[in-house]
Every structure is written in C-alpha cells, then in structure tokens.
Amino acid sequence: MNRTPEPPMRARVTERAAPTSADVARLAGVSRATVSYVLNDTEAVRISEATRHRVRAAAEELGYVPHAAARSLRAGSTRMVLLPGAHIPLGPLYGRFLAELQWALRRLDYTVVQYGTIGMSGDEAARAWAELRPVAVLSFGEPGLTAHGVEILKRSGARAVVTLGPEPVEGARLLHADQAAIGRCALEHLVERGRRRIGVVVPQEPGLEVFSAPRLAGAREVADRSGVFIEPLPLAYEEEPASLAARRAREIGLDAVFAYNDEYAALLMRALCDEGVGVPGDIAVMGADDLLLGRLQRPRLSTVHLDLVTGEALASLVDTAVRDSSADLGSTTLMTAYAVRRAST
Amino acid sequence: MNRTPEPPMRARVTERAAPTSADVARLAGVSRATVSYVLNDTEAVRISEATRHRVRAAAEELGYVPHAAARSLRAGSTRMVLLPGAHIPLGPLYGRFLAELQWALRRLDYTVVQYGTIGMSGDEAARAWAELRPVAVLSFGEPGLTAHGVEILKRSGARAVVTLGPEPVEGARLLHADQAAIGRCALEHLVERGRRRIGVVVPQEPGLEVFSAPRLAGAREVADRSGVFIEPLPLAYEEEPASLAARRAREIGLDAVFAYNDEYAALLMRALCDEGVGVPGDIAVMGADDLLLGRLQRPRLSTVHLDLVTGEALASLVDTAVRDSSADLGSTTLMTAYAVRRAST
DNA sequence: TTGAAAGCGGTACCAT
DNA sequence: ATGGTACCGCTTTCAA
Numbered sequence: 169m170n171r172t173p174e175p176p177m178r179a180r181v182t183e184r185a186a187p188t189s190a191d192v193a194r195l196a197g198v199s200r201a202t203v204s205y206v207l208n209d210t211e212a213v214r215i216s217e218a219t220r221h222r223v224r225a226a227a228e229e230l231g232y233v234p235h236a237a238a239r240s241l242r243a244g245s246t247r248m249v250l251l252p253g254a255h256i257p258l259g260p261l262y263g264r265f266l267a268e269l270q271w272a273l274r275r276l277d278y279t280v281v282q283y284g285t286i287g288m289s290g291d292e293a294a295r296a297w298a299e300l301r302p303v304a305v306l307s308f309g310e311p312g313l314t315a316h317g318v319e320i321l322k323r324s325g326a327r328a329v330v331t332l333g334p335e336p337v338e339g340a341r342l343l344h345a346d347q348a349a350i351g352r353c354a355l356e357h358l359v360e361r362g363r364r365r366i367g368v369v370v371p372q373e374p375g376l377e378v379f380s381a382p383r384l385a386g387a388r389e390v391a392d393r394s395g396v397f398i399e400p401l402p403l404a405y406e407e408e409p410a411s412l413a414a415r416r417a418r419e420i421g422l423d424a425v426f427a428y429n430d431e432y433a434a435l436l437m438r439a440l441c442d443e444g445v446g447v448p449g450d451i452a453v454m455g456a457d458d459l460l461l462g463r464l465q466r467p468r469l470s471t472v473h474l475d476l477v478t479g480e481a482l483a484s485l486v487d488t489a490v491r492d493s494s495a496d497l498g499s500t501t502l503m504t505a506y507a508v509r510r511a512s513t
Numbered sequence: 514m515n516r517t518p519e520p521p522m523r524a525r526v527t528e529r530a531a532p533t534s535a536d537v538a539r540l541a542g543v544s545r546a547t548v549s550y551v552l553n554d555t556e557a558v559r560i561s562e563a564t565r566h567r568v569r570a571a572a573e574e575l576g577y578v579p580h581a582a583a584r585s586l587r588a589g590s591t592r593m594v595l596l597p598g599a600h601i602p603l604g605p606l607y608g609r610f611l612a613e614l615q616w617a618l619r620r621l622d623y624t625v626v627q628y629g630t631i632g633m634s635g636d637e638a639a640r641a642w643a644e645l646r647p648v649a650v651l652s653f654g655e656p657g658l659t660a661h662g663v664e665i666l667k668r669s670g671a672r673a674v675v676t677l678g679p680e681p682v683e684g685a686r687l688l689h690a691d692q693a694a695i696g697r698c699a700l701e702h703l704v705e706r707g708r709r710r711i712g713v714v715v716p717q718e719p720g721l722e723v724f725s726a727p728r729l730a731g732a733r734e735v736a737d738r739s740g741v742f743i744e745p746l747p748l749a750y751e752e753e754p755a756s757l758a759a760r761r762a763r764e765i766g767l768d769a770v771f772a773y774n775d776e777y778a779a780l781l782m783r784a785l786c787d788e789g790v791g792v793p794g795d796i797a798v799m800g801a802d803d804l805l806l807g808r809l810q811r812p813r814l815s816t817v818h819l820d821l822v823t824g825e826a827l828a829s830l831v832d833t834a835v836r837d838s839s840a841d842l843g844s845t846t847l848m849t850a851y852a853v854r855r856a857s858t
Numbered sequence: 859t860t861g862a863a864a865g866c867g868g869t870a871c872c873a874t
Numbered sequence: 875a876t877g878g879t880a881c882c883g884c885t886t887t888c889a890a
Contacts, residue, residue, distance in 0.1 A: 185668075231665055233644055236646070238586050246582070270627060271629055279628065284625065295578055298531075299580070320576055405805065461806070
C-alpha cells in the first residue's frame with residue numbers, strides 16, 4: 169500500500185529531467201554503448217540475451233525516450249521532410265492530396281515538418297529551412313525559391329529539393345503541376361461550345377495566385393490562339409462580390425465564364441441565377457477540380473477534371489530521390505487535366 | 514570571363530559538406546566562441562566591431578547555416594510545437610483555423626511539426642513525439658492520449674500538453690471544444706420548430722468520428738430530454754449514399770435531419786429534392802459550421818454557427834503555457850455555438 | 859576582448 | 875560479449 173503522502177505531482181513531473189541512455193546504462197549496470205546496441209538491435213554486435221533483457225527492463229522502468237536531435241547530430245542526417253507553407257486554405261482537392269502525402273511520408277518513416285514562412289524572402293526562408301537539415305524539401309512554389317536557395321539547402325544536406333509547380337528552379341527537380349493546362353482545357357471546351365466572350369475568375373484570396381495566375385495564363389493562351397475575347401474577373405469568396413461579378417459579366421456581355429474551380433463556380437452560378445441570367449442559356453459556367461459540389465449544382469457543373477498523382481506516389485518518388493540523389497525522377501507529371509461536360513456549358 | 518571548364522555541379526554541391534561554426538572561425542581567424550557570440554548578438558560579451566565584421570563576412574562567404582539540432586541539444590530545449598494528426602481532410606472551417614494557428618505559432622517563433630501517427634497506439638505515439646522533445650503538444654483528441662502518455666511528454670520536456678476536445682486527459686490542459694454543444698443547439702432548434710422525428714447524419718469518412726460522435730451525443734441528449742425520436746443516419750460523402758439516406762429518411766418518416774455540417778447538409782438536401790421530398794415542408798434540414806456553401810443553397814440552409822477562437826488566440830495561449838507551465842489557462846472555451854435560422858427549417 | 863574547453867545525448871570504432 | 879572513448883555542432887562558463 170502506498171501510504172506515503174502524495175508527492176507534489178507537478179514537481180515530480182517537471183523537475184525530474186528526461187532520462188538519458190547513461191541513466192539506463194547505470195541502472196542496468198552496463199555501458200552506454202551496450203544500451204545503444206540493445207535498443208537499436210545493432211546487428212554487427214552480439215549481446216547476451218540476459219543483458220538485453222536487463223537493458224530493456226531498465227529503459228522501460230525509467231521511461232527512457234531517445235533524443236532525436238542528439239541522434240541525428242551524431243548520424244549527420246535527419247529523416248525530416250519539409251513542406252513549406254501550406255498555410256493557405258487550399259481547396260478540398262489539394263487538401264486531401266496533402267493529407268495523403270503526409271500520411272505516405274510517415275509510412276516511409278519520414279518526419280513531416282510544416283514550416284510556415286511569413287514575410288520571409290525566398291532566401292531567408294531557405295536559410296531557415298536549412299537550419300533543420302531536412303533530407304528533403306517540397307516546395308509548392310509559393311515563396312520564391314531561387315537557385316541560391318536551393319544550393320543552400322543542398323549544401324546543408326537536403327538530398328532532394330522538389331518544386332511542384334509550373335516554373336523550374338535551377339538545381340531543384342521539378343514535378344510538373346501544369347496549372348496552365350487547366351485553363352487551356354477549360355477554354356478549349358468553351359470555345360468548342362461556341363462561346364466567344366469569356367470571363368475568367370481570379371480569386372482574391374491571398375495565396376491562391378500560385379494557382380490562379382497560371383490558370384488564367386493558360387486560358388489567355390487559348391483565347392489568343394482562337395481569337396476569342398477574354399476578361400479577368402477578380403472575385404473574393406463572398407456573396408456580395410459574387411453578385412457584383414455577376415452583374416459585371418452581364419454588362420460586358422460575356423457568354424461564358426471559367427470560374428477558377430468548382431467552389432467559385434458554384435458561388436458565381438448562384439449569383440448569376442439571382443440576377444436572372446440563364447445558365448447555360450445566357451452564360452455558360454465552367455469550374456475545375458471536379459468536386460462533388462459541382463455535381464450538386466443545378467444545372468450540373470461542367471468542370472475540368474484533374475487526375476492528381478496520389479500522395480503515395482509522390483512520397484515514394486521523394487523517397488527514391490533521397491536514397492539516390494542522382495536518380496532520375498523523369499519528367500514526372502503530377503496531374504493531367506481534361507474537360508468534363510455536364511449541363512452548365 | 515569564366516573560361517575555365519564547368520566544375521561538376523553536383524559534386525561541388527553534394528560533396529562539400531555544410532560549413533560549421535569552426536569553419537567560419539578558421540576563415541575569420543577567431544575562435545568558435547567568438548563566432549557564436551557575434552552571430553547570436555550575445556549581450557553579455559563585448560566584441561570589437563572589426564571582429565564582428567570579419568566573422569559576419571566569413572559566415573556570409575561560406576554560406577554558414579547554424580545546425581538547429583546541435584543548438585537545441587546544447588540548449589536543452591527546442592521551440593517545437595507538435596500538432597499530431599491533422600491528416601484527415603477537415604472541413605474548411607477547421608482547415609482555416611489550423612492554417613491560422615500554424616501561422617500564428619510561426620510568428621511567435623515556434624517551429625510547427627505535424628506528426629502523423631498511423632496505426633500507433635496512444636502511448637507509442639506519445640513516445641514518438643517525445644523523441645523530438647517538443648516544447649508543446651497540441652492534440653486534437655484523435656489518438657488516445659493517456660495520462661501515461663502525457664507524463665512521458667512532460668518528462669521529455671514538453672511544457673504544455675494541450676488537448677482540444679471534449680474529454681479531459683489527466684495531466685493535460687483541456688481546451689474545451691464542445692462538439693456536443695453543436696448537436697444540442699441543432700436539436701433544440703429543430704424541436705422548437707416543432708419537429709419530432711429527427712435524423713442525425715453520421716459521416717462515414719474515417720477520422721471524423723472525433724467530431725461526429727459528440728455531435729450525435731449532444732443531439733441525443735436533447736432528444737431524450739424532450740422525448741423526441743432520434744435516428745442516426747450513416748452517410749458517406751457521395752451522391753449514391755446520399756440518395757439512399759434520403760430514401761431512408763422518408764421511409765422511416767423523419768420530419769427533420771441534422772446533417773453534421775453544411776457540406777453534408779447540402780449533399781443530403783440535393784438528394785431529398787431529387788426524391789421529391791420538400792424542404793422544409795416535408796423534412797427540415799439543418800447544417801453546422803455556417804459555411805458560405807450553406808447560404809448558397811435553396812432554400813438557404815439553417816445552420817449552427819460556430820464562433821471559433823482565432824488561431825492567434827490559441828497560439829498565444831500556448832505561448833503563455835510554455836513560458837510559465839504553471840500558468841492558469843482557465844477554462845478557456847474554444848468555441849461557442851448558436852443556431853442560425855434560415856429557410857431550410 | 860577573446861580563447862580554451864567542457865559538455866548536451868547518442869553512436870560506432872577499437873580494445874579488451 | 876562488453877566497455878572505453880572520440881566524436882557530431884553549438885553554447886557558455888572561466889581564464890587570460
């Protein structure tokens with residue numbers, strides 16, 4: 169029976185520092201080396217079953233937890249994968265992709281670190297990342313990662329620096345996420361349907377330019393090629409701006425809108441309806457990302473479907489690059505896009 | 514002109530290891546101590562301007578980046594905040610909240626680490642987290658964090674272990690995110706509107722039980738109290754299951770559904786319409802989270818509005834706890850919920 | 859004003 | 875089969 173007075177809980181917990189391998193060694197009556205061998209199941213060395221057991225028991229009793237920083241300091245490398253940014257609320261599609269990616273990286277025994285870089289320049293950010301000595305860095309293109317930044321990272325031990333995005337950065341591998349293709353798809357579809365005056369929604373939410381700019385650029389490319397009128401339509405994700413945009417679309421006589429993605433498309437379609445504009449009669453509306461949301465609209469939303477590579481695939485690609493940094497990732501394409509016609513165009 | 518042959522780029526980058534403070538010291542012709550003093554602007558010691566300059570220049574020239582692990586090993590503590598899980602695609606509301614929180618923590622100079630814990634038990638997870646010696650751990654309640662897990666974390670240097678969720682864990686501070694209140698709100702509203710046979714949508718997406726279970730429980734609580742019939746309605750976020758659920762709702766004669774959140778509500782409402790069920794005439798539908806999406810529905814969706822504490826507020830709370838682990842966080846309430854009636858009830 | 863040196867917690871080589 | 879020990883990179887007394 170424990171009849172001694174309750175020890176002060178917080179003190180017990182706070183004051184007693186974390187046990188080290190030396191503590192375990194002392195309790196088990198062996199050396200720190202032996203502790204390390206046992207706890208890591210080092211093959212190259214034979215430890216008697218009796219000793220192993222004593223060490224394990226001691227570690228258990230003390231609640232020993234190895235110190236990751238000490239280990240990686242000694243090892244000279246980490247298993248850390250840095251995902252910069254990702255602090256903008258991405259759509260469900262990318263949200264899911266990112267979740268999947270993290271999950272897959274964990275499975276491959278990497279530690280995923282999200283490192284936000286507010287108001288840092290590209291090179292400051294790269295420096296900050298490099299302090300953590302990550303073994304791989306995945307940049308989604310937001311902060312201007314320069315060739316210099318990439319070299320800093322590589323010098324600090326990053327065996328893979330991968331940018332997902334449209335523009336390559338010298339020294340980094342590029343996984344091509346061709347956002348422009350989405351804009352091209354959408355516009356090709358609309359032109360094919362006979363539309364000649366087309367608006368392109370540009371979300372005003374900060375952080376989305378990475379996606380919206382190339383989508384617009386792709387759209388413009390096709391428009392220019394086909395001699396079709398195109399007009400950017402800035403739009404914040406709120407009802408009021410949406411009615412304004414809807415009114416504007418009517419005023420300048422658009423006959424179609426590519427609405428960045430299905431969410432903005434749903435918003436705009438609602439506003440158009442409320443303005444008495446017929447969809448697709450007066451104005452066709454096209455989304456992108458092929459979200460469930462789009463299928464829920466009436467009329468059902470035409471969209472650009474994206475076949476994204478799975479997070480698992482990307483994770484294993486990163487893993488390959490880490491294991492052999494000269495490995496050729498090929499011109500891995502992150503996604504393919506194609507138009508899906510439903511009722512809104 | 515650079516007419517020397519191109520040096521082999523990869524070799525140059527890969528082979529030359531990251532410079533250490535010793536390299537900087539050597540180049541500047543000073544000791545490692547001095548380098549540390551200069552680069553950290555140590556107040557307690559005065560270094561001549563000339564030396565400072567030499568050191569800075571040397572560091573710059575070598576592209577020196579301090580080694581975070583070495584530093585924190587020496588310092589005995591990190592600035593790492595662990596956010597376990599977060600690998601389920603949360604709704605836009607929590608997504609935004611999480612993004613905000615990370616952003617705010619960064620601003621307070623913490624490093625945010627997302628640590629996924631697939632298939633680990635609560636204590637295994639706690640051990641894995643503890644290896645990183647985080648200064649704070651925020652658990653959203655997913656993996657069973659036990660009293661023992663909390664002690665492991667605290668022993669390993671965590672100065673704040675915070676769970677956001679309904680159930681307290683011994684030793685951890687609890688920030689009350691009363692999901693059950695959402696269910697209560699919704700049901701109180703529906704009962705008030707005269708509904709007596711109420712379905713409650715339970716999303717089938719894995720990882721959402723943390724939210725859905727207490728929402729259901731809160732709903733049930735009110736139902737029992739008011740003598741109202743209540744029926745859980747499992748629902749996967751797809752069109753087909755939605756029609757099934759809609760049909761079922763009609764068959765068992767429900768006159769209202771609390772649909773977990775606005776997204777599921779929109780899905781279900783569409784299915785009900787397609788089945789020829791009038792909303793709110795035949796069946797009232799209530800969402801939650803007060804997303805823009807809900808206002809886009811016709812009829813406009815009644816919902817439970819959540820006033821979430823800002824990520825910034827939570828971050829500063831964590832910061833307080835870290836600086837003074839005995840500080841009283843009070844019974845900080847993470848959110849308050851109230852019903853918003855629109856047209857669907 | 860600066861330098862020498864002792865660690866922080868592990869790992870791995872070399873002895874024993 | 876084990877133990878001693880030299881590092882990994884950085885900070886911080888203590889001396890000079």
